[in-house]
Amino acid sequence: MGVRATQNSAPILSAAEAGELLERHWGISGELTPVGSFEDLNYRVRRGDHDALLKVCERSAEEIAREHAVMAHLAGRELEVGVPAPLPTRDLQYSVPAGAARAHLLMWVPGLPLSEVPYLASSTVTALGRLAGLTTAALADLALEPDEESKWDPRLAVTVVRELLDATDLAQGAMAADLETAIAPLDALPPQVAAALPSQMIHGDISDYNALASPGARGELPVTGLIDFGDVTHTWRVCELACACVATASRAPADPLGAMRAVLAGFHGRNPLGEAEIEALWPLILGRAAACAALSAHHLGRDETAPYMVGMHQGDVEALRTLLALPGRLPTAVFRSLTGLHPAPDTLGLPARLRAAAPVALIAEPVSALDLGVASDDLEDGGWLDPGAEAMLAAAAGPVSATRWGEVTLTQAGHPGPHAAETLRLGITVHAPRGTPVRAPLSARVVQAAPGALRLRLPEPGIELRLDGVDPVLEAGAEVAAGATLGATASAPLHVQLITDPTQPRTGRVRDRTAWQALCPDPSPLLGAELAAPVSVDADAGRARRAAAVASAQGLYYDAPMAIVRGWRQYLYDAAGRPYLDMINNVAVVGHSHPRITEAARRQFRLLNTNSRFLYDAMARYAQRLADLLPDGLDQVFLVNSGSEACDLALQIIRVATGRQDIVALQGAYHGWTSGVFEACTSPADNPFWAETKPDFVHLASQPDPYRGLYGADAGGYIDSVGEACARAGSGGAGPAGFISEAMLGNQGALVPPAGFLPGAYARVREAGGLCIADEIQVGYGRTGETFWAFEHSGAQPDVVCIAKAAGNGHPIGAVVCRPELAQALGRRAAFFSSTGGGPVSCEIGLAVLDVIADEGLQANALAVGEHLRASLQAVMADHRLVGAVHGRGLYLGVDLVRDPVAKTPATQEAHAISERMRELGVIVQPTGDHGNVLKVKPPLCVTTDDADHFAESLDRALGELEVHLPHP
Ligand code: PMP
Numbered sequence: 027m028g029v030r031a032t033q034n035s036a037p038i039l040s041a042a043e044a045g046e047l048l049e050r051h052w053g054i055s056g057e058l059t060p061v062g063s064f065e066d067l068n069y070r071v072r073r074g075d076h077d078a079l080l081k082v083c084e085r086s087a088e089e090i091a092r093e094h095a096v097m098a099h100l101a102g103r104e105l106e107v108g109v110p111a112p113l114p115t116r117d118l119q120y121s122v123p124a125g126a127a128r129a130h131l132l133m134w135v136p137g138l139p140l141s142e143v144p145y146l147a148s149s150t151v152t153a154l155g156r157l158a159g160l161t162t163a164a165l166a167d168l169a170l171e172p173d174e175e176s177k178w179d180p181r182l183a184v185t186v187v188r189e190l191l192d193a194t195d196l197a198q199g200a201m202a203a204d205l206e207t208a209i210a211p212l213d214a215l216p217p218q219v220a221a222a223l224p225s226q227m228i229h230g231d232i233s234d235y236n237a238l239a240s241p242g243a244r245g246e247l248p249v250t251g252l253i254d255f256g257d258v259t260h261t262w263r264v265c266e267l268a269c270a271c272v273a274t275a276s277r278a279p280a281d282p283l284g285a286m287r288a289v290l291a292g293f294h295g296r297n298p299l300g301e302a303e304i305e306a307l308w309p310l311i312l313g314r315a316a317a318c319a320a321l322s323a324h325h326l327g328r329d330e331t332a333p334y335m336v337g338m339h340q341g342d343v344e345a346l347r348t349l350l351a352l353p354g355r356l357p358t359a360v361f362r363s364l365t366g367l368h369p370a371p372d373t374l375g376l377p378a379r380l381r382a383a384a385p386v387a388l389i390a391e392p393v394s395a396l397d398l399g400v401a402s403d404d405l406e407d408g409g410w411l412d413p414g415a416e417a418m419l420a421a422a423a424g425p426v427s428a429t430r431w432g433e434v435t436l437t438q439a440g441h442p443g444p445h446a447a448e449t450l451r452l453g454i455t456v457h458a459p460r461g462t463p464v465r466a467p468l469s470a471r472v473v474q475a476a477p478g479a480l481r482l483r484l485p486e487p488g489i490e491l492r493l494d495g496v497d498p499v500l501e502a503g504a505e506v507a508a509g510a511t512l513g514a515t516a517s518a519p520l521h522v523q524l525i526t527d528p529t530q531p532r533t534g535r536v537r538d539r540t541a542w543q544a545l546c547p548d549p550s551p552l553l554g555a556e557l558a559a560p561v562s563v564d565a566d567a568g569r570a571r572r573a574a575a576v577a578s579a580q581g582l583y584y585d586a587p588m589a590i591v592r593g594w595r596q597y598l599y600d601a602a603g604r605p606y607l608d609m610i611n612n613v614a615v616v617g618h619s620h621p622r623i624t625e626a627a628r629r630q631f632r633l634l635n636t637n638s639r640f641l642y643d644a645m646a647r648y649a650q651r652l653a654d655l656l657p658d659g660l661d662q663v664f665l666v667n668s669g670s671e672a673c674d675l676a677l678q679i680i681r682v683a684t685g686r687q688d689i690v691a692l693q694g695a696y697h698g699w700t701s702g703v704f705e706a707c708t709s710p711a712d713n714p715f716w717a718e719t720k721p722d723f724v725h726l727a728s729q730p731d732p733y734r735g736l737y738g739a740d741a742g743g744y745i746d747s748v749g750e751a752c753a754r755a756g757s758g759g760a761g762p763a764g765f766i767s768e769a770m771l772g773n774q775g776a777l778v779p780p781a782g783f784l785p786g787a788y789a790r791v792r793e794a795g796g797l798c799i800a801d802e803i804q805v806g807y808g809r810t811g812e813t814f815w816a817f818e819h820s821g822a823q824p825d826v827v828c829i830a831k832a833a834g835n836g837h838p839i840g841a842v843v844c845r846p847e848l849a850q851a852l853g854r855r856a857a858f859f860s861s862t863g864g865g866p867v868s869c870e871i872g873l874a875v876l877d878v879i880a881d882e883g884l885q886a887n888a889l890a891v892g893e894h895l896r897a898s899l900q901a902v903m904a905d906h907r908l909v910g911a912v913h914g915r916g917l918y919l920g921v922d923l924v925r926d927p928v929a930k931t932p933a934t935q936e937a938h939a940i941s942e943r944m945r946e947l948g949v950i951v952q953p954t955g956d957h958g959n960v961l962k963v964k965p966p967l968c969v970t971t972d973d974a975d976h977f978a979e980s981l982d983r984a985l986g987e988l989e990v991h992l993p994h995p
Contacts, residue, residue: 137238155292453523593618665864670698775960811916
């Protein structure tokens, strides 16, 4: 076959010569800038609004005409993307001689090549796959005369690579073995598979280099253009997908399979593939990767100076290695499962067949199952972070125990980071005393025997049993009968795994579960026990279940929420065992699942939980503790169940005490969900229709926001606004019952009001005869660092304080603390009672929370880590135009994202995109504020400076990735 793999290098034509050529044949001129290309010479011709691309290539007029025919065919279809249009010369030619080569001119397709986008989100990769699917579907009916075969055609990769190995010095290079390994599966493609592959014209290089995106104003990246038709060829349709897979996998070295999954999903959704195509895909991907690496090596050998080539070759070599590192059979099994096929038909029904074969148990002793799952009751208090956790559990479980097949293993979860760990167990690890005899479960042949390792071929085609942690008494080649002794357990635990390829690892990604469980079936029958872990509900199914019964007004974080199963300190773990750094949970103030809180609850629940009309001591102790934390005079405590209830009660108290109804509140505030409180909430996110529904007795004062507020950093303007709201209050100016506010505006994005605001505002309220409520529900409890309550920073003293959230570390506790005469006023009107408010369990939990904050120095930690974090975020701000300001105090911070730092235009969609990306990087943070553009940073107070650094680094990365394709203001 004449593939001419060793031919071609870029033709040479200077910019001046190219300009002259353009002038002569097309009658146009413009500034010419070179554009990188593998083997053509490209110039961008800048001509105002109508840029063009001059391509000089070693191709015949017929070959160029084929390219143009493909473009024209696609242009006639509704492809959803732009393709270049050829521009005729003055005498209506579509290509002209240019020295030894030929030149043609194309309309410039605007857009940003995806190769220039630093991070390709899964949705963008899927869009690229969709483009490949659409393009192949559109070209299916294009009939062109057969052309000369292209060396870039993945179908021909074996020939191309072999030709280059033979004709060049590649065979001596370090890459030769990789190239041979990579082309072997394509070389071995069964003829009946090859014969079943549909052929047609394809573009031949739908890659991140040739797919163009038009970045939206908010950072979205729709794919809008397809360029470079120099590789069009008639071949198997699936070759187009193979090219796109290699291109995107090389962009995702940490997870090439993730990228290929996304491309395939996009392609198959638009142009469904047949089973033979799915079978051929992985061999073609490897072939394509090998051919690219070999061809770029060959070109580099001839022209080492071209920087474009150097980078390209390095990328090709890395892509090849990355792909070759994927475990055998996994890609095809994943591709099959994604397209609705059984991932590995040869293993279908295997566990049942094994069970029916009545195997002898590998170990004679009974085996008990260990639970190392994410929700395991046997793992607590972060014990899974100890590398010896599994051994400790095994030691406690009895003489012989085993991990479960298919378990999502918490002990493998690791720490939050940009990639999910491989937590899915593909085999079973048996913990038995050293020297325990290991027997052949079925008649078998020893394939491999080495100290500590044994591989047996079972009487099932293609299936082997791998045993690690066994000292064998047999040699390779031996035939063993069922029940024969294979050896004895070694010092390491005995790992038992059914494999369909020797490269299969012990653990895999939960995402690939369907494929993995078919490739490495359950070996439980060989142990005479049921050791398969139950499959947890995945996030999609969980979401559907929630949608069926949970009222839809209760939203979820994230576009595709993860199912959260466990919390520990500042970490949350999802059902796939992935840990996240929780930077949003101010409720879990002392950290998730704190053992002292759990113990306080357990103990009191077992002892007594009743209501506050009975006399028990915990209520008095807890009330006293809260009162002791507040300034003198604030010593009457009501205990309730939530922040809303606390604020509602606070409003009732000031109304009863003053005999007035009107309330003054800050613009944009949120204080709770009861109808009494919600009336005073004007947070656009929580109460979008506030402007239409706000009752006349609620009066709004200007938001004291030094960054965007009406009066800037001038406290006086905002104080006057409070005074004016008071003046409007009450019929005939009788005045308000009072004023409710947060001392630091948590819900509005951690805005710290200008100094002097709160004392000034309180003074105006009091002059008008009103009372002042401090809502400390979010910002209190030591979070702001220097003081326990946020209002203490300001020097102002409220009449009523509302407490909740952190008070119970997640247990529903709310409290209202006020002066005695106010409490008495309420008592004259009502017998206050909240059935579970202030119950013994709540009080013991509340006390434990306060103890832990004190004993673990969490307020001091909030100050130290908060200041460190604030400084890091300010450094991030200096590097990123998207960050307009860092608000807040201690560990309640707000990162204000803006489109334009001068106009401070809120970057709302960008904040959403950053939150989504941060979650991919293993960090939980969400937007808040009037415009949903401020990232609220309010983690459990046990976060460390390392966590703070991880957060700042992740934010820096996410911002950098997004900013590249955001328009400049
Ligand atoms: N006040 C403030 C400042 C809040 O942030 C919230 C809750 N976000 C509440 C009151 C209401 O608290 P809860 O959700 O416990 O009812």
